Amino acid sequence: MKLRRFAKKSLIVPAIALGVLVLVVMVKSKQPPERTLAEETARTVRTVPVPEAEVIPRALGYGLVEPAQNWQAVAEVGGRIVEMHPDLEKGALLPEGAVLFRIDPEEYGLAETQGQADVASIQAQLTRLEQNEVNLRRSLAVELEALALAQAELARKRQLAESGTIAQSELDAEEQIVLGKQTLVQNIRNELALIPAEQEQLEAQLASAQAGRAGAVLDVERTTVTAPFPCRISDVNVELYQYAAPNQVLASASDIRASEVEAQVAISSLRRVLTAPEQHSELSDFSMDILREYMDVTAVVRFELGDKTVEWDAQFSRLSDEVDPETRTMGVFVTVEDSYLQAEPGERPPLIRNMYCSVELRGRPTDPMPVIPRTALHQDQVYIVNGDNRLELRTVHTKFEQGGLAAISSGLEPGELVVVTDLIPAVEGMLLSPVMDDELLEALLLEAAGEASIR
Structure with a gap:
């Protein structure tokens, strides 16, 4: 058993040594990575x-349409309505001079006739x-001649009385005749002296009667109510x-010849539009016509x-007298x-009360100046493409912004390339490949000329 185990171990060691040898050869023969x-x-x-x-310069505001002039048909005399215009209804269009109402004129016609009679009577008295x-x-002329004759006869009889030719009673009778003639002449003179006062009185009465007649004629005219324009x-109040x-x-109406819009405009925008001309003098008269021409x-x-x-x-008409505080x-x-x-019809309506409209105001053109898209x-x-096609961050001063453009002071x-792409991040000096946006440039010039829509 021991012999077998030794034989297995002797086979493993040469294999491991061979593997290490191969690894060392591979490491030494490996080429370094190619650098780019x-x-x-x-x-x-x-x-x-x-x-x-x-x-x-342009400014945009919004407001409601109102008639430039409103009118109320007010009855100047009282009476029964005997005639009305057949089209007199809310919303009807009527021409200038159209008879809207006619009030019964009979009573006022009688007053006119009475006035004419009074005038004729006083004129007859003056005549x-x-x-x-x-x-x-x-x-008076006749009596003065008679008085002269009587005085001459009295003088003759006095001479006769002094010579004793006639009696004293006859002289006294002649003196009575002269006194009577003198009294008659004086009475005539007194009557003549009163005539100027009587004439003034009658002339005053005549003026009063003529005024009464004119008032009666005017009242007759006032029984007819016509459209002044x-x-x-907009409203009818009687039947x-x-x-x-x-x-x-009796009724209300509005002038259709002109309409007004009171547009609410931001003060900052309005300041650009309402500018005085470069060559101007102090205003000496603040009439609206002069002010409109000035602005x-x-x-x-x-x-x-x-x-x-x-x-x-x-047409610019006028400014409001107050600023909306909100x-x-x-x-x-x-x-x-x-x-x-x-x-x-169907394409272009008239301006009617309470239509909500936008109002664009335009001032006089500025001097030429650099303009760029507001974006x-x-x-x-602003981001500039310099001569090396690299990004330059440039600080600028803006005169004003309007719609989609910014005017640079x-x-x-002029001619420098401005980047309109939103660069994130914008690193100064980064390499750029500029592409001309001709469509945006055209839109910018149109907006500067006031030919593009204002936002």
């Missing part, structure tokens, strides 16, 4: 060359007074044959009609003229 140098890989990025362009003055002056009826009291509101702001009103957007050119926005009023005349701005830095030169 790592090559730098360029990162492909989209770029745009920095254009220099004028930028049209009679004028003729009376003529008659009195003629009578082309309008759309035919119903009594209308003075100062009662030179245009506007566009838009309404979303399903899958279609309808636009109207508008939203920090200010109301801007713009006016659209003749939206009803521009309407196309290329990383806080106060300093830090960039």
Whole structure:
């Protein structure tokens, strides 16, 4: 047994030694790994060359449409409604001058007739007074001649009385005749002196009667209520044959010639739009026309009609007198003229009360300046592709941001390549492979020119 175990052990030892020998030979004969140098890989990025362009400042706001002018048909006289326009209903469109209501004019017609009679009566009294003055002056002339004759006769009889030719009683009778003539002349003169006062009184009565007649004529005219402008009826408060009291509101209407939108616009955006011209003088007159010309702001009103957007050119009208303390926005009023005349059924509606619209304001263009896509701005830095196609992190100063663009006041030169790809991570000096994004550049220039939609 011992002999067999020894024989097995003697066979294992040579096998192990052979294995170790083979391993040593393999290690010594192994070739070292071949070393290769790592090559730098360029990162492909989209770029745009920095254009220099004028930028049209724009601001966007939203608001509700209101008629530029509202009107209430108020009864200026009382009476029964005897006529109404056949189309006088809420929503109806009526032309300027259309008769909306007619109040029974009979009572006011009688007052007009009475006024005319009063005027005619006083005019007749004035005519009679004028003729009376003529008659009195003629009578005065006659009586003055008679008085002169009587005075001459009295002088003759006094001479005769002094010579004793006539009795004293005859002289006294002649003196009585002269005194009577003098009294008659004085009475006529007194009547003539009263004529101017009587004439003034009658003229005052005539003016009062004429005013009463004019008031009666005006009341007759007031019985007819007409539309002061082309309008759309918004409310009707009376029915035919119903009594209308003075100062009662019969109907309400709105002017269809012009519509207004008060858009709430962020003050920061509004500041870009409302700028004074470079060459300007101090405003000496704050009339709205001068202020509009000074600001030179245009506007566009838009309404979303399903899958279609309808636009109207508008005019900057005025600013609100207050700032919304919650939203920090200010109301801007713009006016659209003749939206009803521009309407196309099914395609282009008129501007109607309470339509929710967007309003774009446009100011005067800025001086040419570098502009870049807003997405290329990383806080106060942009990524530049330098002459070696390597990334440069550049600090810039932004004049303002608007929609999808940023206007740069300093830090960039026209023509430099700006990276618009979002690099993560952005390591300065990394190798880049720039690819021109012509479509983005075109969109950027369109937005600067105010031809792209504003966001």
